[in-house]
Amino acid sequence: MTKRVFEDPGHLPSRGTWDPGQLPRQRKGVTPQMHGRYPDYDVLEQADHWDEVTRRLVLDRVHNVPPLRFFDEAQARTIGAFCDQLTAQDDDPKIAVLNYLDEKLYENKGAGYQYFDLPSDQEVWRTVARGLDEEARKQGRDSYAFLTEHEQNELCHRFAKAELYGAAWATLNVSRAFKVCVRDVCEQYYAHPWAWNEIGFGGPAYPRGYAAFGNPDLGEEEHWEAKEAVDVDAQKDVQAKGLD
Amino acid sequence: MSAAQGKLRENDSPFLLHQHKRGLQNLDRMARYAENDSVDLLVVGAGAGGITLSQRLARKGWRVAILEKGPFWDPDRDWVSDEKGAGPIYWTDNRIIGGTEPIEMGKNNSGVGVGGSMTHFAGYTPRFHPSDFEVKTRDGVAVDWPISYWDLKASFERVEQELPVAGQHWPWGDPHDYPHKPHPVAGAAVKAWQGARDCGIEMRVGPVSITNGSFGHRPHCIYRGFCLQGCKVNAKASPLITHLPDAIEYGVEVRANCMATRVEVDDASGRVSGVTYVGDDGREHFQAADAVAVCGYAIESPRLLLNSTSRRFPHGLANNADQVGRYVMVQGATQVAARFPELMRMYKAPPPEVSSEDFYETDESRGFARGFSIQTIAPLPIGWAEHVTAEGHWGLALREYMRDWNHWTVLGVLCELLPQAENRVTLASQKDQYGMPIAAFQHSLCENDKKNIEYATNVMNEIWEHAGAQDTLKIDRYAHLVGGCRMGFTQDDSVVDASHRAWDVPNLFICDGSVFPTEGSANPALVIMALADRLAGLLDAKQVAA
Numbered sequence: 001m002t003k004r005v006f007e008d009p010g011h012l013p014s015r016g017t018w019d020p021g022q023l024p025r026q027r028k029g030v031t032p033q034m035h036g037r038y039p040d041y042d043v044l045e046q047a048d049h050w051d052e053v054t055r056r057l058v059l060d061r062v063h064n065v066p067p068l069r070f071f072d073e074a075q076a077r078t079i080g081a082f083c084d085q086l087t088a089q090d091d092d093p094k095i096a097v098l099n100y101l102d103e104k105l106y107e108n109k110g111a112g113y114q115y116f117d118l119p120s121d122q123e124v125w126r127t128v129a130r131g132l133d134e135e136a137r138k139q140g141r142d143s144y145a146f147l148t149e150h151e152q153n154e155l156c157h158r159f160a161k162a163e164l165y166g167a168a169w170a171t172l173n174v175s176r177a178f179k180v181c182v183r184d185v186c187e188q189y190y191a192h193p194w195a196w197n198e199i200g201f202g203g204p205a206y207p208r209g210y211a212a213f214g215n216p217d218l219g220e221e222e223h224w225e226a227k228e229a230v231d232v233d234a235q236k237d238v239q240a241k242g243l244d
Numbered sequence: 245m246s247a248a249q250g251k252l253r254e255n256d257s258p259f260l261l262h263q264h265k266r267g268l269q270n271l272d273r274m275a276r277y278a279e280n281d282s283v284d285l286l287v288v289g290a291g292a293g294g295i296t297l298s299q300r301l302a303r304k305g306w307r308v309a310i311l312e313k314g315p316f317w318d319p320d321r322d323w324v325s326d327e328k329g330a331g332p333i334y335w336t337d338n339r340i341i342g343g344t345e346p347i348e349m350g351k352n353n354s355g356v357g358v359g360g361s362m363t364h365f366a367g368y369t370p371r372f373h374p375s376d377f378e379v380k381t382r383d384g385v386a387v388d389w390p391i392s393y394w395d396l397k398a399s400f401e402r403v404e405q406e407l408p409v410a411g412q413h414w415p416w417g418d419p420h421d422y423p424h425k426p427h428p429v430a431g432a433a434v435k436a437w438q439g440a441r442d443c444g445i446e447m448r449v450g451p452v453s454i455t456n457g458s459f460g461h462r463p464h465c466i467y468r469g470f471c472l473q474g475c476k477v478n479a480k481a482s483p484l485i486t487h488l489p490d491a492i493e494y495g496v497e498v499r500a501n502c503m504a505t506r507v508e509v510d511d512a513s514g515r516v517s518g519v520t521y522v523g524d525d526g527r528e529h530f531q532a533a534d535a536v537a538v539c540g541y542a543i544e545s546p547r548l549l550l551n552s553t554s555r556r557f558p559h560g561l562a563n564n565a566d567q568v569g570r571y572v573m574v575q576g577a578t579q580v581a582a583r584f585p586e587l588m589r590m591y592k593a594p595p596p597e598v599s600s601e602d603f604y605e606t607d608e609s610r611g612f613a614r615g616f617s618i619q620t621i622a623p624l625p626i627g628w629a630e631h632v633t634a635e636g637h638w639g640l641a642l643r644e645y646m647r648d649w650n651h652w653t654v655l656g657v658l659c660e661l662l663p664q665a666e667n668r669v670t671l672a673s674q675k676d677q678y679g680m681p682i683a684a685f686q687h688s689l690c691e692n693d694k695k696n697i698e699y700a701t702n703v704m705n706e707i708w709e710h711a712g713a714q715d716t717l718k719i720d721r722y723a724h725l726v727g728g729c730r731m732g733f734t735q736d737d738s739v740v741d742a743s744h745r746a747w748d749v750p751n752l753f754i755c756d757g758s759v760f761p762t763e764g765s766a767n768p769a770l771v772i773m774a775l776a777d778r779l780a781g782l783l784d785a786k787q788v789a790a
């Protein structure tokens with residue numbers, strides 16, 4: 001049985017930093033930055049097994065990236081760079097997290113709660129944009145987006161640890177604001193089929209459903225489900241699967 | 245016809261649904277009451293309590309109407325197999341949350357639309373234990389219920405037939421069997437079961453209100469894993485499909501997209517006269533009623549009463565003893581995820597599969613009162629991201645833990661937290677789109693709560709150690725919402741009596757999770773429906789004049 005690359009947990013963040021460069025290249029469909037664990041899996045190939053209402057919603061999400069209506073140009077520049085830091089998207093193809101976030105805030109699709117020591121989600125995001133630019137100006141740049149990648153990452157770490165002080169940051173609970181930002185960003189990123197390819201998610205499953213989920217005779221997975229990368233010579237694997 | 249079948253003849257809902265279409269088919273026959281036509285009972289909230297109560301009373305000839313803020317759902321047209329796209333089925337109008345342990349709302353615990361929170365609940369429907377009704381007597385904490393488990397047993401049995409509930413023979417509390425047999429268990433949940441068995445902890449399949457085999461015109465489950473986003477198969481129970489079709493046949497009207505803003509009271513007689521609401525047309529309406537049942541759950545029921553001020557009730561209807569909104573409880577629902585070499589693929593099969601009530605009852609040696617249940621959990625991608633980010637991961641670490649998702653499986657607990665007067669719902673200054681003050685919910689843990697949660701978390705870690713987990717990730721969170729208009733023995737420490745009637749408002753009833761004096765370590769859905777079944781029996785037998 002070929003040993004699967006990711007059986008042992010050596011790669012997990014709890015065991016030190018992990019360079020995504022070591023990940024297999026995506027060979028089918030799209031993943032953010034074209035790497036992932038399931039190089040030959042594209043959830044969109046299953047779209048005609050989905051119900052009509054779900055298919056329309058998910059394909060629209062892929063093909064029609066919403067225009068910017070909530071953030072102004074300067075805010076969009078700053079928040080766009082911040083979203084790329086939170087999701088470690090340092091190269092194309094990228095999920096347009098900024099645009100989906102803009103749609104959520106513009107259409108007020110809230111989470112249903114507001115912490116007593118935070119303003120509305122809309123105001124949290126505007127304050128974060130202002131605060132990040134304030135910090136950039138302290139380092140001689142007009143916008144957070146103009147900082148180097150390392151400086152942007154450094155600022156994210158300080159935001160995550162609530163070690164940011166100054167006019168904008170004094171108006172809200174900084175550690176809770178970070179949690180609200182991460183919540184909103186993750187909802188946009190992990191709602192996207194490219195992310196589903198990256199993490200091997202089976203995607204919408206109605207009306208087909210599943211039969212193989214651990215029953216001894218039916219096995220662990222359906223034939224179409226994502227297969228995790230295996231430790232074999234890529235050359236042979238490509239030829240064996242007739243991928244080139 | 246079998247006994248179960250016989251019982252079903254008191255509720256034809258499974259046979260009134262269509263074999264292939266999931267939306268209700270008898271809406272054209274739904275009653276339409278005029279606003280000045282005083283219905284026998286006006287219910288606020290089309291959820292587990294409101295619809296069950298209405299169906300039972302309509303069968304006995306009561307003229308009943310229900311006001312529901314959200315839409316009249318059609319699973320085919322409205323629901324999607326998508327986490328983000330399922331947003332509309334949660335109550336996402338704003339609420340202010342505070343206290344030392346603020347409680348997240350929305351998709352975490354609040355439903356909207358016809359069917360209520362059961363349209364998005366995972367499906368666990370355990371009973372309470374006899375001890376849940378006597379916590380003060382047994383453990384010297386909290387309060388006793390003014391009724392006992394035995395007052396509800398027949399209601400539990402009836403509702404279990406109607407959902408139906410599937411599971412193994414249940415050895416805990418008052419042992420009992422279930423009408424549908426246990427579902428097949430996914431590999432991800434088997435892993436937890438093995439670890440538990442290795443520690444000497446008993447677990448059982450279920451109990452879940454998900455059909456295992458077809459049930460009337462409802463198909464059996466197809467194990468697609470999207471229970472929390474609304475069951476497009478109609479396999480998972482919600483009152484939208486288990487009780488409302490029958491209720492409509494017997495004259496219940498549901499007025500969807502109608503937000504109740506005040507329960508009106510006649511200051512002279514002290515009786516309620518009906519409910520003011522903002523209709524589908526955006527304008528204010530008033531529906532007259534001989535009696536009102538508020539069934540809006542633990543945040544909206546208190547909010548509605550607090551907003552229904554009058555000369556006789558200056559601080560809110562039924563609130564002259566300042567009890568409305570107090571003693572709201574959630575359960576400590578910490579989850580611990582565990583990592584394994586082989587693929588778990590949590591996205592398959594319903595999240596609720598195997599659970600344990602070994603730690604349900606108090607055990608002095610643990611150093612705290614009451615206990616907790618353990619249940620398998622299976623977050624989808626966005627849910628899993630919330631779990632990973634709870635420990636503060638972002639950027640590269642977030643991406644890598646997320647790519648690892650198929651190697652993980654999750655256990656959660658429901659720790660019984662104690663009722664506290666200051667854990668309460670009040671009215672905030674901010675107003676919503678209906679001009680009504682929004683709810684603020686203040687919540688903090690007491691010492692007993694913290695000890696319970698800490699102990700339960702250690703048990704989960706022990707289970708995963710025995711299962712051979714390579715890594716774990718923990719998230720502290722809270723589940724469910726009960727209390728706020730609790731039942732009691734006297735007027736000064738409760739809002740309703742043992743018959744769900746407001747102490748000083750003879751024709752006002754409250755019939756939802758807000759009446760719970762204590763919460764047990766169980767998911768509240770079945771208990772809420774059983775309480776509604778019991779209240780209908782009291783009202784019908786005129787033991788309680790409305």
